[in-house]
Amino acid sequence: MDIAIIGAGNVGTALAGSLVRAGHSVAISAADGSHARRAALASGARAAADNIEAARAAEVVVLAVPYAAVPDLLAEIGGSLEGKVVVDVTNPLRSDLGGLATATSAAEEIQARLPAARVVKALNTAFAVHQADPHVEGTEVDGFVAGDDAAARAKVLALVESIGFRPIDAGPLTMARALASLALLNISLQVRHGWSWQSGWKLVGPTTAAA
Helix, strand or coil, rough: EEEEECCCCCHHHHHHHHHHHHHCCCECCCCHHHHHHHHHHHHHHEECCCHHHHHHHCCEEEEECCCHHHHHHHHCCCCCCCCEEEEEECCEEECCCCCCCCCCCHHEEEEEHCCCCCCEEEECCCCCCHCCCCCCCCCEEEEEEEECCHHHHHHHHHHHHHHCCCCEEEEEEHHHHHHHHHHHHHHHHHHHCCCCCCCCCCCCCCCCCCC
């Protein structure tokens, strides 16, 4: 797939590397071009000249920026996202980790701002270390995917599987609220208990339809 990653921090760089290794064509961009070039060098992706160029050339656009940066980013590139699959990786967390910063979810807010795009929530429940390598002590981490457009959701499930996650179809975009809460719980546990930021989510037990 032709993929654009908007954001060149730890998450964007980790996902770029995983996607390149999986054989995808990946461009990465950032507000600061030097950050994009550094992430491209580290991941093997191509550094786009700017966010608009990256978004225009891609079939899937991954938003790997802080939640607070999303409104300005959408104002910048929203016109380039019509008809595209937009993957929201953000986590709308309050600064004190006392809850979520939105009454719904970041993905639903993005979909409301981009009615002509197909927004899918994915990859937000894994730390960057597992976006680079989705295994914990040899166990494959689950990659939860939620979205209202069935074709877009299927595309992102395939994308998630291609980089090593076990893909889990979480259903409609409203399930992004639960996925954000999973991320909040994992992050707050690391902070509260002084853990090593290595844990990941795995649904255990039968995960196939009953006969």
